[in-house]
Amino acid sequence: METSRLPLSSSIRGKLISAGYTSLSSISSVSSTDLARDVKITESEAFEILKMANQISGSSSCNGRSSSLVNGARNAWDMLNEEEALPRITTSCSDLDKILGGGISCRDVTEIGGVPGIGKTQIGIQLSVNVQIPREFGGLGGKAIYIDTEGSFMVERALQIAQACVEDMEEYTGYMHKHFKASQVQMKPRDILENIFYFRVCSYTEQIALVNHLDKFISENKDVKVVIVDSITFHFRQDFDDLAQRTRVLSEMALKFMKLAKKFSLAVVLLNQVTTKYTEGSFQLALALGDSWSHSCTNRVILYWNGDERYAYIDKSPSLPSASASYTVTGRGLRNSSSSSKRVKMM
Numbered sequence: 001m002e003t004s005r006l007p008l009s010s011s012i013r014g015k016l017i018s019a020g021y022t023s024l025s026s027i028s029s030v031s032s033t034d035l036a037r038d039v040k041i042t043e044s045e046a047f048e049i050l051k052m053a054n055q056i057s058g059s060s061s062c063n064g065r066s067s068s069l070v071n072g073a074r075n076a077w078d079m080l081n082e083e084e085a086l087p088r089i090t091t092s093c094s095d096l097d098k099i100l101g102g103g104i105s106c107r108d109v110t111e112i113g114g115v116p117g118i119g120k121t122q123i124g125i126q127l128s129v130n131v132q133i134p135r136e137f138g139g140l141g142g143k144a145i146y147i148d149t150e151g152s153f154m155v156e157r158a159l160q161i162a163q164a165c166v167e168d169m170e171e172y173t174g175y176m177h178k179h180f181k182a183s184q185v186q187m188k189p190r191d192i193l194e195n196i197f198y199f200r201v202c203s204y205t206e207q208i209a210l211v212n213h214l215d216k217f218i219s220e221n222k223d224v225k226v227v228i229v230d231s232i233t234f235h236f237r238q239d240f241d242d243l244a245q246r247t248r249v250l251s252e253m254a255l256k257f258m259k260l261a262k263k264f265s266l267a268v269v270l271l272n273q274v275t276t277k278y279t280e281g282s283f284q285l286a287l288a289l290g291d292s293w294s295h296s297c298t299n300r301v302i303l304y305w306n307g308d309e310r311y312a313y314i315d316k317s318p319s320l321p322s323a324s325a326s327y328t329v330t331g332r333g334l335r336n337s338s339s340s341s342k343r344v345k346m347m
């Protein structure tokens, strides 16, 4: 439930939201001293706000949320079957799909990070095209949301990748027609572009507002099966001085993405930049936003160069083994590179 529903003066509500307390759960999880310090109000005002937030969250959980909790345990066998039946979005690079367990997993938040030019945006565009591959071709027949914080999305590039995707399906159909009766490709590159909902976000406040609005947007556009954020980091690295506040706002945002992924069975892909980190006497590359952020995503894939070749490495996953695979970016999009996957880590 949102902070805006608390019966407070607009100035205090504004202070809470700009300090990153955008939901009742974020308020309920801190002490009155911390809240007073962060929001710059007196401790007795903070105490009153906490009391109000706890009362409202308590009554809303009695009205339904807690009952679903106590209804309780699911059995692990059902969970395993559900997990195995979950659709995955192909990356168009079978080596990469293989180490990802078949592609980018729906119902999860996957972070993909790497140095500039490694191909993060290319992967983002490829996934927003591939999520639309019709079910009869083994795809999801979904739509994509592309949240562009950097201005990197190139519509001409999306068209190229969409054309290649349609051509691949036509080639497959031609082959299948020779041997079986296969369906015709109905989809045109224009349809693919029409099914990418593009949002350009120019500040972190716009980013927070958009993420808060996504639940409603996806409820009205239930075919959305992937949300790409390119990149999650950009505005938060530029405009934030208070690191503790930045961590809190981002953790809240990550939680919202996780909820969306579970509620709508969709994949959330957060593209991230890299930074240098000083450890054990030397500077090393690490994904931006620090260690506390690294707990916010289910899976983490790091992209890196090995000589002239691009590689992807599964850095963190609750279900996939660490592994790396090479990939290449071609005019037609992501594809296998000539060398096969290896188990090496470069970052």
Ligand SMILES: Nc1ncnc2c1ncn2[C@@H]1O[C@H](COP(=O)(O)OP(=O)(O)OP(=O)(O)O)[C@@H](O)[C@H]1O
Pocket (backbone or CB within 6 Å): 114, 115, 116, 117, 118, 119, 120, 121, 122, 123, 152, 157, 273, 329, 330, 331, 332
């Ligand atoms: N049409 C194309 N044909 C072949 N390769 C391409 C094409 N378009 C882009 N690329 C490759 O993709 C690279 C750019 O990748 P991308 O923009 O995804 O990087 P990025 O990781 O998002 O970088 P940044 O962090 O700067 O946004 C180019 O340097 C080029 O190697």
